[in-house]
Amino acid sequence: MLPRFRGHGIGKALLARVAARAVEQGCVRLQWDVLEWNQTAIDFYQSMGAKFLDEWRIMRVNDDAICSLAKLAPEPVS
Numbered sequence: 463m464l465p466r467f468r469g470h471g472i473g474k475a476l477l478a479r480v481a482a483r484a485v486e487q488g489c490v491r492l493q494w495d496v497l498e499w500n501q502t503a504i505d506f507y508q509s510m511g512a513k514f515l516d517e518w519r520i521m522r523v524n525d526d527a528i529c530s531l532a533k534l535a536p537e538p539v540s
Contacts, residue, residue: 495520
């Protein structure tokens with residue numbers, strides 16, 4: 463979020479609405495990513511009760527790696 467929009471309650475309202483919708487749908491968890499250097503966002507999320515999941519790591523395949531992985535897929539069965 464651009465600095466000029468911070469502190470107006472927009473992010474809190476958006477996240478609260480997502481949480482409300484999740485509860486309406488029977489969800490029991492919200493999960494998202496935050497960059498480790500983004501202390502402003504970390505503080506914001508923690509102020510609303512979010513906790514770090516230190517034991518998890520993000521995994522990603524892209525570019526050539528995703529193409530190589532796709533080639534390993536078996537052909538669909540008719």
